[in-house]
Amino acid sequence: MSQEPLVRDAEVAEFRAAVLAKLTYAVGKDPDHAFDHDWFEAIALAARDHMVEHWMDHTRQIYRKAQKRVYYLSLEFLIGRLLYDSLSNLGLLDIAREALTDLGVDLERIRLLEPDAALGNGGLGRLAACFMESMSTLGVAAHGYGIRYEHGLFRQAIVDGWQQEQTENWLDFGNPWEFERPEVIYPISFGGHVETVQDAGGQQKQVWWPAETVRAVAYDTPVVGWRGSSVNTLRLWRARALEELHLERFNAGDHLGAVAEVARAESISRVLYPADSTEAGQELRLRQEYFFVSASLQDLLRRHQNIHPSLLNLADGAAIQLNDTHPSIAVAELMRLLVDTHAIPWDTAWDITVNTLAYTNHTLLPEALETWPVGLMERMLPRHMQIIYLINAYHIDSLRAKGIHDFDVLRAVSLIEEDNGRRVRMGNLAFLGSHSVNGVSGLHTKLMRSTVFSEMHKLYPDRINNKTNGITFRRWLFQSNGELTSMLVDALGEDVLDHPEQRLVDLEPFADKPDFRKRFAAQRLSSKKALARIIQERLGVVVNPEAMFDVQVKRIHEYKRQLLNLLHTVALYQAIRAEPGTNWVPRVKIFAGKAAASYHQAKLIIKLANDIARTVNNDPTVRGLLKVVFLPNYNVSLAESIIPAADLSEQISTAGYEASGTSNMKFGLNGALTIGTMDGANVEMCERVGAEHMFIFGLTSQQVEARKRSGEFNAGGDIAASHRLNDVLQAIRGGVFSPDDASRYAGLIDGLIAYDRFLVCADFDAYWDAQKRVEDLWHDPAQWWRSAVLNTARMGWFSSDRTIREYAEDIWKALD
Template sequence: MSQEPKARDAEVADFRAAVLDKLTYAVGKDPEHAFDHDWFEAIALAARDHMVDHWMDHTRRAYRRSQKRVYYLSLEFLIGRLLYDSLSNLGLLDIARDALEGLNVDLERIRLLEPDAALGNGGLGRLAACFMESMSTLGIAAHGYGIRYEHGLFRQALVDGWQQEQTENWLDFGNPWEFERAEVIYPISFGGSVETVHDIHGQQRQVWSPGETVRAVAYDTPVVGWRGASVNTLRLWRARALEELHLERFNAGDHLGAVAEVARAESISRVLYPADSTEAGQELRLRQEYFFVSASLQDLLRRHLNMHQNLLNLPDAAAIQLNDTHPSIAVAELMRLLVDQHEIPWDKAWELTVGTLAYTNHTLLPEALETWPVALMERMLPRHMQIIYLINAYHIDSLRAKGLHDFDVLRAVSLIEEDNGRRVRMGNLAFLGSHSVNGVSALHSKLMKSTVFAELHKLYPERINNKTNGITFRRWLYQSNPQLTEMLVEALGPELKDDPEGRLAGLVPFADKASFRKQFAAQRLHSKRALASIIQDRIGVTVNPEALFDVQVKRIHEYKRQLLNLLHTVALYQAMRNEPATNWVPRVKIFAGKAAASYHQAKLIIKLANDIARVVNNDPTVRGLLKVVFLPNYNVSLAESIIPAADLSEQISTAGYEASGTSNMKFGLNGALTIGTLDGANVEMCEQVGADNMFIFGLTAQQVEARRKAGDFGANAAIAASSRLSDVLQAIRSGVFSPDDPSRYAGLIDGLVSYDRFLVCADFDAYWDAQRRVEELWHTPQQWWRMAVLNTARMGWFSSDRTIREYATEIWKALD
């Protein structure tokens, strides 16, 4: 025992020395004159050295054991800040803090300097990040593949309440976590023509002569799992031109023309989701998707051939998971590589492709299942279009050979959509080219079988399966809410941190202990005070930490129904003004989220939120009762501050539209109560937590589908039956919240009345009633905090470790 303090002192001294070494020799700064950012870089590099040791060990171990490898292809990886995440997973957080104290450096202050990596937008990218961390934690040999975006999506600013997209310059100071692999370069080609030739055996072969080729350069970031036992690789691709400078043009005075090819090539990895409202935008999106898929497949085939004589055992040694439809061109690209480059016969290549690929679907919105104009595909990827035609022909012919001649069915399962211009259905391509197609919640997987893939499911009934999403507790509890974590460890023992999935349920009896509930509430208040300070600093609005924090933070989309929340906000505001004697619960409505740059309706909803906030926050009659805030530039780091402070989690999407959601899990884990529809993973949360510990309301997915089939999207009946809703709509439409432009929201409200696609009005009264149940419970704090503790206690099943374990055993066959 006497050795322990000395051993720890040695670790602290070693880490301090490592930081000073990096500061001096890697950053090139004298400690006496170093700026905070210099310290950040030095600390990150010291932490990275620890990761590299584990990284090399894990890689060697995987090679020695011939461990099956998982390749996770995703257009987004929303990894957030990595400093605390890495130090925590390595078990070095306290050691680093103590080491830096000895240098008069505040680790908390330094942590805030790290920019969020701009590699994603919403739940899709954050899910990929959670999955990568869980794969490392579980010891799975995995590679994540994506794009190293120079500027990400955009930095959201609010100018007079309107969203303004600004450049996200997250790489201005470099990225200390990554390793550039200048030697790992692959050619990525576009355009040109395809010629039929005959080989020496008289066999026909297709030869693609591209019109343009760029380079994909690899950048590797180590992803460390819990306790540092395993470290995997996130490999991101940067686009570069084949020739960095056309010297002849430059010397001839055409200085811009000399770098035109560089600009065109590098635009591929410049931003995430370039606007696709123009033909040029559509082309760039397709170039992005093919670019990272081709580079990744070339890379993983090279890795496979380093260990195996040929590619015939590819499905036994590798599993490729396609995260949504963005990487679905992998079906055609893998066939091209196998058939054209490695000369594997078509039938065998198809067997290998289907045996290796698996596809995760993330949406039931038909418009979100990517389709590309056939003309664009033929121009940009002519060989791939040939392959897609062949896959489609073989598929349709095989169905006809089995006696299926129903034209409507054949048209539904075809890879080519013939209506409204010929387009390639990428969702159908991913379905046909994968041995597994999974949804991300039980309801979503069920609905996939009856909606977007109904006919394909009838033909391949064994293919669709469910893998309900999860979250990594290391990020969303240990790191984002250390005070609550400390409470839970004190109650349940230190073993909790190694097995939260299994041990959180031990918290259930504590829900009935008044002292624990009091402590739980005090911890929440601490988080709310911290968030109140952030709100004050960022938007200058003062909020009461004692009020109920009612939170909806997510991508702005009509189906997520931020508009329903805003209608309730106005209704509540009107009721507070009209009924001042009522014992209202003081409430802070908190919104955050980005709207796609070309999604005008979503951007109008953001403006409405800010217009309502301006009126409400400046009305003395509701002062102390209601505040509305919209926090700009929502990202992982902001989520880590908001989620621990939330009392009420808004999960109010139209039933049947949210595939899963993961913010519901993050809020629930931190003890927020959920108000929501029976949609996505809310259904399974209800099963785990209990309906009596949530506020469920609204139409079910079955009722929504019945209305869709009947074309029943008019809102007049709902409005006529609800004077409160009618008053709210009239106030917004008449310009009460937009006196500078009274007709600003007339189109929004008129559209809602005539075609309420997402049934905002239909669910309004039920939502209002559910919110009154929220207020009743808030007035009974002992019961509120009992339910809050039970929410945390029953969230263990939503660990991403559980989700990844299911993928690994049931789809990838990658766990021993």
């Protein structure tokens, strides 16, 4: 008799006992009187115990081997819910489900109680989460460093069609996955002045006398890799005041003043991306960035010194990756710690800094390459401003010594911008202080070399390299799309779960098998029915799951061109109304995404989407042919429901503006077909999936750049050449979709006509034509589902495991 059923029964019994023990002794509840949230906490703690065992083993192994560590500094980690993710990676999901069924507990119902961790906003944070999971899967010894935001960005509500920002209280019931480390505390200082003094040897040194100091307290979350192979650490910092209560003030009756220091200190880790439209907002953002960078660097230097007697070999034992420009103050802070705290000579410290740091750039938008007013830097971080001046002086002097005297070149590569008030260029600082500067798609990296860092690239031609982004298939296929995963296992065997990067391509022959295509379509319909239920529950709108689900879900920004999609929606609405008897493809347009709280134009686009939805959804002429929905509060959990249900993936940014994108990969992996521009990773998707299985349209990045150089942004000519576009713009401007305020969108449309910066009008007709090709293919189901299967089969290269392997081999030198 096989021992497997006995082993399985023992594992189920063991997990059931573990959950009951946690419920009783950690949560303090009798199973007969426990609420659902009590069960969630007990299950999470039982799963965490399994993670901790692997965590300790992995940590001991790292110390035993003196393995090189990777430190990933990111202002965002959009990790989503962790219950299913952890159980699945540990191989415990089915065991947990069976154990809980025996206890009369529905795991599916319980998992929905877990809030999404509000630690990020968009692609930057989700990429960091995918990378952390892949580093654990590949056995890279890694620490993620960020901020433990108490309230995240915000909870998005839609009130009368407008975005309303509400407080995100994701920590109301605590966080069962984290370990508070009250013994891991670092001082973080701000303000004050710098004094030149002589040390005992008669050498001059700089001493920073800060005006304010707060504490950074560590909270650790284990990050488990596939099959529990390795477990790394996500360490997040919470800001605390040095003195929790000023007792003298309190006793004197000044109760608010007694805790004012607490409020100021803790504001650092309250919210992600506080609005920076005011000086106070800018100051808080700078405080946040320096706070987590300083704490992280102090922590990793301490860890290095626990193993190595000297910091001189820091680059041999540590690789520090800066995820975008937010942590770029690390260049100056690492220099300060090495020179001022550890008395390492300047030139030696600079070599250590450059050889240890690496920088990932995620944007070509000039406004997103952070700059800080020199006055603010001098006031908040006076010693760092001195260090930046010194770095810049050495940099410029070294160029002049090489015979480079061209004023325009020196101005472009300087760390200080002089044109519009003196500002510190954090992108240039990160570039200069890193041995590697990488883009995140082939096109993005090419444009980095030719645009924002063109002069830097000429000076350091070997520094810029490409590492195209990827996604973890464990989260975005195995966990979020169980039916498709079961199909893959049936077709390719269990091995596809361990090696999807290599094995997915073996699915290609199945694209020509009618029965497999039929099953593929059936699993999609199942996901669409589930999403339709969510739409009805949240919006009260009934949609037909048999219709094409046309999806654009991402951060709301003008360059991502949700507006272009909305113009097409109006054009389609007008066309259906004009010819309702035509063989139209029934379509559901699905939008979701947040706009920054101070980004008025993006918030107006959200309002327009909701106004269009209200008009279309209440018009009996188009009933059954077109519906429009905007799902509020887009997050990882909602994405896990939307992506498996998508038929068409909208990736329509202006060419040259999207660094990479990763939602394009998630949709493609799940078999959605992409309509998009040749931008970001769409280019590489087109190369690997095949242009015939995508709907590519629009100006190329070269054509966009030519328009920039010519200043050709007036849309009058584009509108005059397109009667369809003109009709759409006039309808929106004239108040067809805003009868309560006919002039609501006049400014939006007039601005688009006068200065179409993101070339929405220029690409409209090409977009309309591409959407007609979409309809033509939808009318041919055999070919549509053949392309869908091939999209899934050809996405293996876009695994974050591949991306991390490239980082580890080429930049970090950290694969064991």
